[in-house]
Each structure stands twice: as structure tokens, then as C-alpha cells.
Amino acid sequence: MASLAATSVFLPGRTRSVSLHGQGMAGASQIRLASFTHQRRSTFFPGQASAPRFESPAKPETVEKVCAIVKKQLALASEVVVTGESEFTKLGADSLDTVEIVMGLEEEFGINVEEDNAQRITTVQEAADMIEKLVSKGSA
The missing domain is CATH 2.20.25 (N-terminal domain of TfIIb)
Structure with missing residues (x-):
């Protein structure tokens, strides 16, 4: 057979x-x-030119904190450079690592990240931008 x-x-x-x-x-x-x-397909609202992005770039100190948290969560060697453009997957993160990174960010910044927002985060800059948005909503 x-x-x-x-x-x-x-x-x-x-x-x-x-x-x-x-x-x-x-x-x-x-x-x-x-x-x-594989071509990624996304659902956008009519008239929307591109994927929704967080409005304003994060402060450099927020990006630095996120870089440090990502580096710690992934147990990266000291010589590994993590910047705002660093992608979690290229740093070796799998889906569980990404969840742990988001949990670390929530704890550090005192925020709550909704699951759909967490799934859209792929870079350090995107995480920092999202944090700035959530922190500003919390203080408003």
C-alpha cells in the first residue's frame, strides 16, 4: 500500500x-x-491605504527600555545589538517568546495589551509605539 x-x-x-x-x-x-x-492578506477598511499603524513614534528612552526587555527575555548575548528596527523573529523569538516579551512590557510599563494588538507587534519600534499610546491613554 x-x-x-x-x-x-x-x-x-x-x-x-x-x-x-x-x-x-x-x-x-x-x-x-x-x-x-505566501502572500499575506489583510483586511482593511474601505479607502484605507495601508495597515493601521500607531500614530507617533515612541520616545528614545521607551525604545531603549523595550530593547533591554527583549534582550533579557530572549537571553541574548551582550554583543547582540537590538534596535528599534529589530524584528522579534530575526532575534530568534517564537510565538511563546513574543507572549513573554509582551508580558514583560506590561509589567514594566503598567499597561494591559489586548491580544489583537499583541499579535500585530513584530518589531521593537512597534512595541515601543504601542506602549507610548497605551501610557498616554492611561494618563489622559
Whole structure:
């Protein structure tokens, strides 16, 4: 009896790889690898030109605090440079790490980040911008 298994790896905005593994199939003894680019789709309001962003950039001291928290949460070596443009995934963070980073930010800044906002944060700058927005709402 022939069997076929597929393995798929998905990273948003990157190439998706699918490996097909066959066993007991006549003439199909090779493993085939197919790759294709996944196009991210987002839902926007009519007339909206791009994804919603936080209004104003965060203060440099907020960005520095976020960098320090990210570096600590991910246990990064001292020589690793973390900036506002640093992406969590490129620093080695998985989804659990990202949740822990958000929890650390909530604790440090005394804020509460809604789940949908937390899922949109991909860079240190985005996290700092969101914190500034939430802190200003809390003090208003």
C-alpha cells in the first residue's frame, strides 16, 4: 500500500516549503521539495491605504527600555545589538517568546495589551509605539 506524507513550514512573508515523502509507491522513490511564496492578506477598511499603524513614534528612552526587555527575555548575548528596527523573529523569538516579551512590557510599563494588538507587534519600534499610546491613554 502506498502512503504519502507532507510537511509544510510557514513563516509570514517568507517562502513556504513543502516536502512530500512517499513510501511504497512504484516509480516514486524520490523526495520532492516544492517552495512558493505566501502572500499575506489583510483586511482593511474601505479607502484605507495601508495597515493601521500607531500614530507617533515612541520616545528614545521607551525604545531603549523595550530593547533591554527583549534582550533579557530572549537571553541574548551582550554583543547582540537590538534596535528599534529589530524584528522579534530575526532575534530568534517564537510565538511563546513574543507572549513573554509582551508580558514583560506590561509589567514594566503598567499597561494591559489586548491580544489583537499583541499579535500585530513584530518589531521593537512597534512595541515601543504601542506602549507610548497605551501610557498616554492611561494618563489622559
